[in-house]
Amino acid sequence: MDRAYDIVLVGATGxxxxxxxxxxxxNAPGDCRWALAGRSTEALRxxxxxxAETVPSAADVPLLHFDAHDPATVRELAYSTRVLATTVGxxxxxxxxxVAACADAGTDYVDLTGEPEFVDTAYVRxxxxxxxxxxxxxxxxxxxxxxxxxxxxFTVEQLPxxxxxxxxxxxxxxAAPSGGTLASTLTALSxxxxxxxxxxxxxxVEPRPTTRRISTPARARFAPEVGAWALPLPTIDPQVVSRxxxxxxxxxxxxxxxxxxxxxxxxxxxxTVAGLVVVAGAAQLPAARRWISSxxxxxxxxxxxxxxxxxxxxxxxxxxxxxRVCTEVSGGDPGYDETAxxxxxxxxxxxxxxxxxxxxxxxPAVAMGPALRARLERAGLRFRVAAxxxx
Numbered sequence: 215m216d217r218a219y220d221i222v223l224v225g226a227t228g229x230x231x232x233x234x235x236x237x238x239x240x241n242a243p244g245d246c247r248w249a250l251a252g253r254s255t256e257a258l259r260x261x262x263x264x265x266a267e268t269v270p271s272a273a274d275v276p277l278l279h280f281d282a283h284d285p286a287t288v289r290e291l292a293y294s295t296r297v298l299a300t301t302v303g304x305x306x307x308x309x310x311x312x313v314a315a316c317a318d319a320g321t322d323y324v325d326l327t328g329e330p331e332f333v334d335t336a337y338v339r340x341x342x343x344x345x346x347x348x349x350x351x352x353x354x355x356x357x358x359x360x361x362x363x364x365x366x367x368f369t370v371e372q373l374p375x376x377x378x379x380x381x382x383x384x385x386x387x388x389a390a391p392s393g394g395t396l397a398s399t400l401t402a403l404s405x406x407x408x409x410x411x412x413x414x415x416x417x418x419v420e421p422r423p424t425t426r427r428i429s430t431p432a433r434a435r436f437a438p439e440v441g442a443w444a445l446p447l448p449t450i451d452p453q454v455v456s457r458x459x460x461x462x463x464x465x466x467x468x469x470x471x472x473x474x475x476x477x478x479x480x481x482x483x484x485x486t487v488a489g490l491v492v493v494a495g496a497a498q499l500p501a502a503r504r505w506i507s508s509x510x511x512x513x514x515x516x517x518x519x520x521x522x523x524x525x526x527x528x529x530x531x532x533x534x535x536x537x538r539v540c541t542e543v544s545g546g547d548p549g550y551d552e553t554a555x556x557x558x559x560x561x562x563x564x565x566x567x568x569x570x571x572x573x574x575x576x577x578p579a580v581a582m583g584p585a586l587r588a589r590l591e592r593a594g595l596r597f598r599v600a601a602x603x604x605x
Contacts, residue, residue: 218294219247220565225301226250227257233554239269251280282308292319299324299561306332320347322564328358328450334412337575345574352581355560356553359454365543367579374535378468384440384476387526432472444474458579521547537604545595559589
């Protein structure tokens with residue numbers, strides 16, 4: 215409580231940042247000391263004015279200067295707050311200094327990254343220092359990867375303990391991308407060698423369970439349990455789930471997770487695979503990356519009307535100890551409205567909930583787990599058991 219703020223939101227004037235600011239304005243408790251931070255004071259003032267039109271108390275929210283590439287301002291901000299939440303991506307280009315400052319200051323950190331290279335590099339560089347200072351560094355606190363990480367944890371809770379467990383996740387969604395998401399995706403696709411090297415460096419220093427087995431294999435197949443073609447999703451989500459499983463004994467002695475997109479029609483499935491191959495290939499060419507990025511600039515995103523029509527559903531099928539359970543996590547627009555909600559509630563959870571006494575780089579399930587799930591359920595996301603079978 216010796217810090218000036220409980221939560222500082224960095225990147226507040228970007229597309230998802232503004233949605234997160236609006237969420238905090240509407241849902242932060244009255245005694246929460248929170249602030250908005252960004253490079254442009256003028257843009258921050260305009261955002262605060264828009265917030266105050268519907269939430270008058272937002273007119274008093276402090277505005278702070280932040281430049282991700284100015285170490286002095288990053289350090290000053292990190293030491294001013296208990297929790298720093300950032301939407302400034304691509305994180306591999308703009309985020310490492312912020313993680314470093316939070317690790318130094320003992321400040322809790324949350325972001326929206328889905329970039330494996332960034333997460334692995336941050337672990338290698340800053341996990342040990344965060345352990346010493348007490349900082350909790352929690353990446354992927356948006357649609358990547360909270361519904362999947364907490365959804366698997368919820369599914370595991372429905373199964374017997376101390377036995378091998380198998381969980382499959384099937385994602386279905388209707389949503390439109392933003393410029394920031396497109397930029398982060400293209401950056402990640404263009405950095406294959408760096409991503410492989412970062413993963414190798416992390417394996418060399420990260421302790422792994424010696425008496426338990428964790429695996430995340432996946433291949434394309436027809437999944438009768440959901441009546442759809444299952445296409446392995448090349449996202450960070452399986453990695454996040456596997457690290458939760460490695461940290462939590464409740465996932466059993468032998469845990470397997472497979473992560474899929476569920477596509478009902480074969481032609482659509484084939485077209486999806488072909489499209490991913492084309493985009494991945496184009497991302498290797500700087501001119502092609504620039505052209506694709508120009509179609510949707512960072513800061514742009516789907517309209518409120520388009521987001522209102524969007525939805526997501528992740529169906530999990532878990533088996534173990536003679537029992538089978540189907541669960542579901544679902545909600546509205548996944549990439550923006552729900553992502554802003556998830557980031558906002560993650561920051562509030564770190565600031566105010568009674569959580570496990572842990573530090574270092576943690577997954578959402580390990581750092582916040584049931585406390586964050588309860589918050590998200592109160593905020594409108596649905597976690598439910600769809601079916602059970604067995605003893």
